[in-house]
Amino acid sequence: MKIFFNEAKKLFRPIIIILLAVFIFIHCKGFLKLNYWPQVGTGNPWDTEVHAEMIEKFGPTLSRDELPALKEFYGALVADFEEEIRKSEVFARNGIDDYEKFCEADNEFLFKDGLTDGEQEIYNELIRYRFDLMPASELHFKLNELENRLLNEIEIGRIFATDETIVTMRDYLDRQNPEAAALLEKKYRADEMSLLTITPQSVVDGDSLNLVIISCIAVFAAVLYMLITDRLRGIYPIALSSKTGRKIFGIQAAVCGLFGLLAGIIVCAVYGAALMSKGAGVFLDCPMDNYYHDMWVKLDYRQYILIKAAAVVIFTGAAGLLSYIIGRFATNYISGLAVSIPVLVALCGAEFFATAHIFRVESAWVYSHFWSSVALPFAITLPICIGVTVAVCLILKRDGKRDIL
Numbered sequence: 001m002k003i004f005f006n007e008a009k010k011l012f013r014p015i016i017i018i019l020l021a022v023f024i025f026i027h028c029k030g031f032l033k034l035n036y037w038p039q040v041g042t043g044n045p046w047d048t049e050v051h052a053e054m055i056e057k058f059g060p061t062l063s064r065d066e067l068p069a070l071k072e073f074y075g076a077l078v079a080d081f082e083e084e085i086r087k088s089e090v091f092a093r094n095g096i097d098d099y100e101k102f103c104e105a106d107n108e109f110l111f112k113d114g115l116t117d118g119e120q121e122i123y124n125e126l127i128r129y130r131f132d133l134m135p136a137s138e139l140h141f142k143l144n145e146l147e148n149r150l151l152n153e154i155e156i157g158r159i160f161a162t163d164e165t166i167v168t169m170r171d172y173l174d175r176q177n178p179e180a181a182a183l184l185e186k187k188y189r190a191d192e193m194s195l196l197t198i199t200p201q202s203v204v205d206g207d208s209l210n211l212v213i214i215s216c217i218a219v220f221a222a223v224l225y226m227l228i229t230d231r232l233r234g235i236y237p238i239a240l241s242s243k244t245g246r247k248i249f250g251i252q253a254a255v256c257g258l259f260g261l262l263a264g265i266i267v268c269a270v271y272g273a274a275l276m277s278k279g280a281g282v283f284l285d286c287p288m289d290n291y292y293h294d295m296w297v298k299l300d301y302r303q304y305i306l307i308k309a310a311a312v313v314i315f316t317g318a319a320g321l322l323s324y325i326i327g328r329f330a331t332n333y334i335s336g337l338a339v340s341i342p343v344l345v346a347l348c349g350a351e352f353f354a355t356a357h358i359f360r361v362e363s364a365w366v367y368s369h370f371w372s373s374v375a376l377p378f379a380i381t382l383p384i385c386i387g388v389t390v391a392v393c394l395i396l397k398r399d400g401k402r403d404i405l
Contacts, residue, residue, distance in 0.1 A: 010226045010255075011222055011223065011226060011255055011256070011259045012255075012259065012262070016222055017262075017266065020218050020263060020266055020267070021266055021270055023214070023218070024211075024214055024215075024266070024267050024270045024271065025270055025274070027210070027214055028270065028271055028274040029274075031210070032203075032206075032207045032210055032271075033202070033203045033206035033207050034203050034207055034271070034274055034275060034278065037199060037203055037278040037279075038199045038278070038279075039199075040199050040202045040203050040206070044141050044144070044145055045138075045141065046138050046141040046142050046145070047141070047142075047145040047149075047197055047198075047199065048197055048199045048200070048279065049138075049142070049279075050141075050142040050145050050146065051145075051195055051196070051197040051283075052279060052282045052283075053073075054070075054073065054195050055195050055282050055283070055286065056282070057069070057073060058070070058195065059195075059285075060194065060195060060196075060283075060285040060286040060287070060300075061192040061193060061194055061195060061286070061287065062192065062193050062195055063191055063192045064160050064191045064192070065191075067154075067160065070150075074143070074146050074151065077139055077142055077143055077146070078099045078143065080135075080139055081099055081102075081136060081139040081140060081143060082097075082098050082099050084129070084134075084135055084136035084139065085097060085098065085099070085102055085129075085136070088125055088129070090121055090122060090124075090125040091122075091125060094118075094122055096122075099143075102126075102129075105122055105126060106126055106130075109122055109123045109126060110123070110126060149291070149292075150291070153291050156168045156169065157169045157188060158188055158291060159188065159193050159291050160188075160189075160190075160191075160193070161185075161188040161189045166185065166188060166189070169184075169185075169188060173185060180294075184294055187289070187294075193290065193291055194286045194287040194288070194289060194290035194291075195286055195290070196283050196286035196287065196288065196290045196292075196301055197283075197290075197292075198292045200280050200283045200301060201288065201292075201301070201304070203275070203278075203280075204275070204304070204305060204308055207271065208308050208311070208312065208351075209348060209351060209352045211267050211268065211271055211312050212312050212315050212316070212347075212348055212351045213344075213348050214267055215260075215263045215264050215266075215267040215312065215315075215316040215319070216315070216316060216319040216344055216347060216348065217344065218263050218267075219256075219259060219260045219263050219316055219319045219320050219323055220319060220322075220323045220326075220340050220344060222259065223256045223259065223260075223320060223323035223324060223327055224323055224326060224327045224330065224333070224336045224337075224340060225333075226327070227252070227256075227323075227324065227327025227328060227330075228327055228330055228332065228333055228336050231327075231330075231331070232332070249328075249395075249396055249399050250396050252324065253321065253324050253392050253396065256320040256321060256323060256324040256327075257317055257320045257321045257324070257389075257392075258320070259320050260316040260317040260318065260319050260320020260321065260323075261313055261316065261317040261320065263316050263320075264312050264313035264314075264315070264316030264317065265313055267312065267316070268309040268312055268313060272305070272309070275305075280301075283301045284300070284301050284302040284305075285300055285301070285302065286300060286301050287299070287300050287301075288300065288301060288304050299374070303374075307374060307377055308377075310378075311351065311377050311378065311381045312351075314378070314381045314382065314385050315347065315350075315351050315381060315384070315385075317385060318347070318384050318385040318388045319344075319347060321385075321388040321389060321391075321392050322343055322347065322388050323340065324392060325388070325391060325392060325395065326339050326340055326343065328395060347384070350380055350384055351381075
């Protein structure tokens with residue numbers, strides 16, 4: 001046990017843990033898609049906010065029975081926007097005093113060439129109301145989000161479809177395979193729909209690979225430095241000269257794997273805290289199967305995040321063991337770096353496929369089974385981790401049969 005603690009002290013130093021936490025915090029603030037919340041999925045700065053307001057009012061899902069209340073919610077936004085319209089002298093002079101007339105003017109002048117001076121004045125005011133950071137702009141964006149993404153989907157039959165509205169989608173359904181078409185029609189006719197907007201899911205999708213890259217780089221740097229330093233100090237030949245000394249190799253492998261897991265946990269914890277600070281917490285109970293995707297995994301947003309985090313942690317654990325293998329055979333820092341770069345690229349490529357691409361597999365069977373939605377991300381993650389573990393065990397077995405390295 002004393003040997004374990006001595007080896008653990010080399011990696012589990014407070015300064016290393018603090019630097020890792022600080023690094024991921026800075027990375028979250030400057031380089032991840034999370035930094036651009038909420039304008040990641042749609043470019044609309046208030047689409048996430050309006051969905052959060054609906055979740056507060058209706059819960060994580062909207063039911064068919066709540067459509068009248070949704071229309072009231074929409075009508076309240078229209079009324080608030082019309083109050084802002086009436087504050088404009090330009091609109092007042094031109095008889096634009098309600099939302100309908102605002103939309104008519106918007107359609108008429110926004111893309112019209114050769115505007116007169118009077119029309120140019122209206123155009124400039126329309127632009128100000130649409131894009132300036134003012135209450136009217138926020139209300140306009142929220143109305144657009146509801147109209148273009150939610151109310152329009154209801155109207156064409158992608159949400160709360162009836163026998164009449166489903167006709168609009170029939171040509172699209174006929175282009176799918178029979179199993180997918182049956183699932184989609186069932187979804188369109190469902191009595192409930194998720195209120196999860198695209199930004200919370202898009203942010204996690206885009207950042208999961210970066211989280212693995214960050215944590216794997218940190219793991220490789222710390223582990224390789226420790227192991228190669230031990231080799232250069234001549235510790236390995238001494239350790240191999242006795243049965244007791246050989247124990248250090250198994251202990252180092254365990255410490256490296258545990259350090260990888262800890263690094264992944266720290267990275268995911270810091271990222272999760274940053275994600276919640278952006279307002280993602282309100283979406284945790286929302287099903288991922290929303291109206292932005294024809295078919296999706298049978299998970300809620302909380303489960304989706306946890307599965308992504310688990311995949312990241314498992315990968316960083318594998319990175320810890322991989323870096324141990326490289327460190328055992330690298331003769332100096334340069335050779336360790338030369339080998340670790342392609343290994344990191346391959347590992348991160350596998351992670352991308354496992355946590356990002358595999359969720360998008362166009363298989364109706366996948367989207368109709370809860371367990372497959374959970375199991376698929378680990379179909380690649382776990383074999384890699386198991387394979388690396390087996391390789392480490394073979395190296396340790398070899399060490400038990402030789403006296404010099």
